[in-house]
Amino acid sequence: MRSRLAPLPRRDPGTRERLLATAARVFADRGYAATTIRDVCKRARANVAAVNYHFGSKEQLYVETLRWAMTLCQGEDTAELLTFAARDDLSRAERLVGTIRRFALGMLAARPSWHQHLMFREMTSPTLALDRIVDEFLGPRFDALRRAVAPYVADGDRRTVDLHVMSIIGQLLYHKLAGAVALRLLKEPSYGPALAGRIVDHVAAFTLRSLEGRRRRSRRKD
Amino acid sequence: MRSRLAPLPRRDPGTRERLLATAARVFADRGYAATTIRDVCKRARANVAAVNYHFGSKEQLYVETLRWAMTLCQGEDTAELLTFAARDDLSRAERLVGTIRRFALGMLAARPSWHQHLMFREMTSPTLALDRIVDEFLGPRFDALRRAVAPYVADGDRRTVDLHVMSIIGQLLYHKLAGAVALRLLKEPSYGPALAGRIVDHVAAFTLRSLEGRRRRSRRKD
Amino acid sequence: MRSRLAPLPRRDPGTRERLLATAARVFADRGYAATTIRDVCKRARANVAAVNYHFGSKEQLYVETLRWAMTLCQGEDTAELLTFAARDDLSRAERLVGTIRRFALGMLAARPSWHQHLMFREMTSPTLALDRIVDEFLGPRFDALRRAVAPYVADGDRRTVDLHVMSIIGQLLYHKLAGAVALRLLKEPSYGPALAGRIVDHVAAFTLRSLEGRRRRSRRKD
Amino acid sequence: MRSRLAPLPRRDPGTRERLLATAARVFADRGYAATTIRDVCKRARANVAAVNYHFGSKEQLYVETLRWAMTLCQGEDTAELLTFAARDDLSRAERLVGTIRRFALGMLAARPSWHQHLMFREMTSPTLALDRIVDEFLGPRFDALRRAVAPYVADGDRRTVDLHVMSIIGQLLYHKLAGAVALRLLKEPSYGPALAGRIVDHVAAFTLRSLEGRRRRSRRKD
DNA sequence: TATGAATGAGCCTTCATTCAT
DNA sequence: AATGAATGAAGGCTCATTCAT
Numbered sequence: 001m002r003s004r005l006a007p008l009p010r011r012d013p014g015t016r017e018r019l020l021a022t023a024a025r026v027f028a029d030r031g032y033a034a035t036t037i038r039d040v041c042k043r044a045r046a047n048v049a050a051v052n053y054h055f056g057s058k059e060q061l062y063v064e065t066l067r068w069a070m071t072l073c074q075g076e077d078t079a080e081l082l083t084f085a086a087r088d089d090l091s092r093a094e095r096l097v098g099t100i101r102r103f104a105l106g107m108l109a110a111r112p113s114w115h116q117h118l119m120f121r122e123m124t125s126p127t128l129a130l131d132r133i134v135d136e137f138l139g140p141r142f143d144a145l146r147r148a149v150a151p152y153v154a155d156g157d158r159r160t161v162d163l164h165v166m167s168i169i170g171q172l173l174y175h176k177l178a179g180a181v182a183l184r185l186l187k188e189p190s191y192g193p194a195l196a197g198r199i200v201d202h203v204a205a206f207t208l209r210s211l212e213g214r215r216r217r218s219r220r221k222d
Numbered sequence: 223m224r225s226r227l228a229p230l231p232r233r234d235p236g237t238r239e240r241l242l243a244t245a246a247r248v249f250a251d252r253g254y255a256a257t258t259i260r261d262v263c264k265r266a267r268a269n270v271a272a273v274n275y276h277f278g279s280k281e282q283l284y285v286e287t288l289r290w291a292m293t294l295c296q297g298e299d300t301a302e303l304l305t306f307a308a309r310d311d312l313s314r315a316e317r318l319v320g321t322i323r324r325f326a327l328g329m330l331a332a333r334p335s336w337h338q339h340l341m342f343r344e345m346t347s348p349t350l351a352l353d354r355i356v357d358e359f360l361g362p363r364f365d366a367l368r369r370a371v372a373p374y375v376a377d378g379d380r381r382t383v384d385l386h387v388m389s390i391i392g393q394l395l396y397h398k399l400a401g402a403v404a405l406r407l408l409k410e411p412s413y414g415p416a417l418a419g420r421i422v423d424h425v426a427a428f429t430l431r432s433l434e435g436r437r438r439r440s441r442r443k444d
Numbered sequence: 445m446r447s448r449l450a451p452l453p454r455r456d457p458g459t460r461e462r463l464l465a466t467a468a469r470v471f472a473d474r475g476y477a478a479t480t481i482r483d484v485c486k487r488a489r490a491n492v493a494a495v496n497y498h499f500g501s502k503e504q505l506y507v508e509t510l511r512w513a514m515t516l517c518q519g520e521d522t523a524e525l526l527t528f529a530a531r532d533d534l535s536r537a538e539r540l541v542g543t544i545r546r547f548a549l550g551m552l553a554a555r556p557s558w559h560q561h562l563m564f565r566e567m568t569s570p571t572l573a574l575d576r577i578v579d580e581f582l583g584p585r586f587d588a589l590r591r592a593v594a595p596y597v598a599d600g601d602r603r604t605v606d607l608h609v610m611s612i613i614g615q616l617l618y619h620k621l622a623g624a625v626a627l628r629l630l631k632e633p634s635y636g637p638a639l640a641g642r643i644v645d646h647v648a649a650f651t652l653r654s655l656e657g658r659r660r661r662s663r664r665k666d
Numbered sequence: 667m668r669s670r671l672a673p674l675p676r677r678d679p680g681t682r683e684r685l686l687a688t689a690a691r692v693f694a695d696r697g698y699a700a701t702t703i704r705d706v707c708k709r710a711r712a713n714v715a716a717v718n719y720h721f722g723s724k725e726q727l728y729v730e731t732l733r734w735a736m737t738l739c740q741g742e743d744t745a746e747l748l749t750f751a752a753r754d755d756l757s758r759a760e761r762l763v764g765t766i767r768r769f770a771l772g773m774l775a776a777r778p779s780w781h782q783h784l785m786f787r788e789m790t791s792p793t794l795a796l797d798r799i800v801d802e803f804l805g806p807r808f809d810a811l812r813r814a815v816a817p818y819v820a821d822g823d824r825r826t827v828d829l830h831v832m833s834i835i836g837q838l839l840y841h842k843l844a845g846a847v848a849l850r851l852l853k854e855p856s857y858g859p860a861l862a863g864r865i866v867d868h869v870a871a872f873t874l875r876s877l878e879g880r881r882r883r884s885r886r887k888d
Numbered sequence: 889t890a891t892g893a894a895t896g897a898g899c900c901t902t903c904a905t906t907c908a909t
Numbered sequence: 910a911a912t913g914a915a916t917g918a919a920g921g922c923t924c925a926t927t928c929a930t
Contacts, residue, residue: 138403206386210435493903502899
């Protein structure tokens with residue numbers, strides 16, 4: 001806590017922010033271990049000591065970068081997803097497909113691509129920052145899918161719902177995490193918007209078909 | 223002086239072999255950048271220079287480790303998967319479910335867990351070794367799923383088949399790659415065999431339901 | 445806290461400077477390959493990383509050391525040599541002998557002995573730095589001798605002048621480069637000032653006699 | 667000492683010899699410190715351990731290499747030089763010029779060029795092997811020049827003779843040791859036979875003129 | 889006799905970090 | 910508040926050498 005009258009040190013509009021923005025990109029495409037503080041500082045046009053000055057350590061920089069990336073990139077996006085998944089003016093099929101579509105676009109076509117990268121890195125090689133990410137970023141989006149899926153699960157069993165949600169996310173995740181492999185197998189050079197569109201369509205249809213099929217054999221355990 | 227009948231001094235388990243086995247484990251849980259050859263050598267009870275002597279460089283060690291891990295861990299496993307997917311004494315549903323089940327068990331319950339880790343690391347941060355892995359390890363297993371799925375796709379469109387295969391793999395991958403996240407969301411402490419079993423059952427059922435559902439609307443393009 | 449009037453903390457003699465001065469000596473008597481930056485740093489009371497911080501690499505340190513040694517050790521010396529070789533108030537014989545004498549003293553009796561060593565090392569095992577040394581150090585001194593010799597070459601043929609200059613330098617060089625051999629052959633323990641004086645006298649006389657002899661047979665090609 | 671009846675182990679005609687021949691070349695153009703035993707062994711198609719097996723250590727290899735090079739390259743060459751310098755059927759001028767010429771050709775145009783390089787390296791950075799080289803190689807050749815020069819020195823003062831000999835050798839040495847510099851100053855691309863010939867002519871003429879000039883002022887001490 | 893494997897010291901370099909302004 | 914200089918630990922790698930056949 002600063003004294004109330006502190007002359008509001010007027011945080012340099014720049015360095016710290018520049019450091020975060022740069023670090024996000026670098027951490028995203030190199031990973032934590034392969035990222036050097038020197039590289040980040042150079043790209044951010046800051047002194048070598050800047051990271052330690054502003055953040056205390058490389059690790060702290062990483063944590064702060066994740067936090068910053070989250071506050072920067074969620075906002076209305078996630079909120080809109082949640083409200084859509086709860087709209088009662090739509091059929092459950094419309095709601096499911098719409099939710100998947102919105103969820104998927106946010107994932108496959110995210111503007112700042114490093115943001116997704118950063119999240120995925122954290123998911124596959126979790127650090128201490130994972131809890132926060134689950135709570136603030138992944139959790140709410142997961143909940144939106146839960147809402148869209150729930151109406152299809154007769155007894156509302158939470159575990160069953162969750163497995164379905166994971167089936168949806170998994171299908172999409174494949175293309176983010178194993179992108180290079182997928183392209184090789186599909187014999188495509190890269191993910192164009194057309195391919196991304198087709199994938200989203202497929203995932204939505206695949207999922208819908210499966211869930212619609214549940215009713216007729218709801219006797220069988222899932 | 224050894225006794226003259228010394229049983230062929232029994233070439234010690236082999237520094238080179240020990241190095242590979244150790245490196246596999248370390249690369250798997252630390253990643254390439256965060257792994258030090260000093261650490262690998264110490265664990266393998268070998269000299270610091272051993273890696274460079276046997277493999278030339280850290281990078282070459284990585285490549286050789288991947289290669290070694292593959293030749294070690296595929297063999298009959300993949301072969302059996304391929305033949306099962308082609309059995310014509312089974313209904314297509316039995317074939318699909320059985321193939322998924324076998325594929326999934328190899329993935330979720332793989333004995334040397336570091337093997338999967340190593341593969342996934344390579345999938346998500348590809349190096350030059352990826353091509354080889356796709357050709358020799360991932361490709362054949364992907365093909366098995368293609369065979370099991372194909373009968374459900376009326377026109378046999380390759381792209382459609384592939385997207386279905388990826389939907390299957392994606393569902394399973396989620397639990398490997400985002401395992402930590404999944405556990406947090408499922409509020410489970412760890413992946414026990416029971417949980418793994420339930421997941422496999424779910425994926426098989428989820429997929430079967432979706433594919434069975436295709437018939438009734440086979441006019442729409444997927 | 446320093447007193448407010450602290451005399452401009454007097455930038456310590458300068459790690460960088462200390463490194464150069466030390467490196468010069470060590471490179472001079474060990475050669476590039478046999479010199480370790482650890483040794484240089486220790487002698488310069490600097491950290492092992494200091495060389496890389498200040499110069500980027502061992503090789504760069506070498507280049508900078510040569511450059512530094514040159515700017516340090518030429519100055520008026522070379523300038524004075526050039527003006528002397530051009531004095532027109534002297535006979536050509538006086539000019540020749542005087543120039544050789546000055547040139548030789550700079551070579552045989554140079555104060556910082558490592559400077560000559562460094563130059564000679566570079567001459568006999570040239571690196572990329574040689575061009576610079578020729579341009580900035582050896583070239584001008586060579587020119588001075590050219591001026592002193594030229595009056596003796598009737599037709600002023602450049603090549604002939606150059607060969608004479610090299611004959612002069614060669615005679616002196618012998619004692620620097622093959623010093624150890626020379627001492628063994630002369631059965632002297634070391635180069636004392638007396639010996640150096642005698643050598644200089646001899647070279648001057650030897651050369652003068654040869655050049656004076658040119659006139660009487662200037663018809664013969666050299 | 668081996669037992670007299672040892673089956674004369676019939677030293678492999680190869681490895682050891684090959685090692686020496688290779689080492690000579692490598693030491694010659696890299697210097698001692700920059701030469702690696704591995705490189706030598708690889709080029710000689712021998713095992714890494716071969717040097718230590720045959721010579722005990724890198725240093726011993728160096729010494730043996732020098733010794734080997736000398737016994738290989740002197741022989742009749744030096745002997746012929748000595749007899750020429752003593753021929754009494756020639757005028758002293760003819761003897762001087764002829765001796766210089768022969769000496770120079772052995773030096774500037776030596777067939778195995780690495781041999782000269784090796785000698786010069788040893789001259790400029792002497793090791794323990796220098797004594798042997800002076801005694802067995804340099805010394806005799808120096809003596810030949812002494813004989814050719816002596817007749818010009820009235821009082822036969824040894825020191826005076828030696829200085830003259832060194833003046834001769836120095837002139838030639840310049841082109842071997844400072845070859846790169848000389849070429850730069852002469853603006854020649856490389857030492858062709860024409861240039862070498864011109865240099866030898868010049869040195870012989872330059873020296874002869876100087877010594878002939880001695881007579882007229884033989885009163886002055888040199 | 890000769891060699892592939894192995895060793896440990898030490899190389900240059902890079903790292904995150906701290907110091908002294 | 911911010912930075913250039915400096916640090917020491919460690920990194921990957923190479924070296925001459927020795928070991929065990």
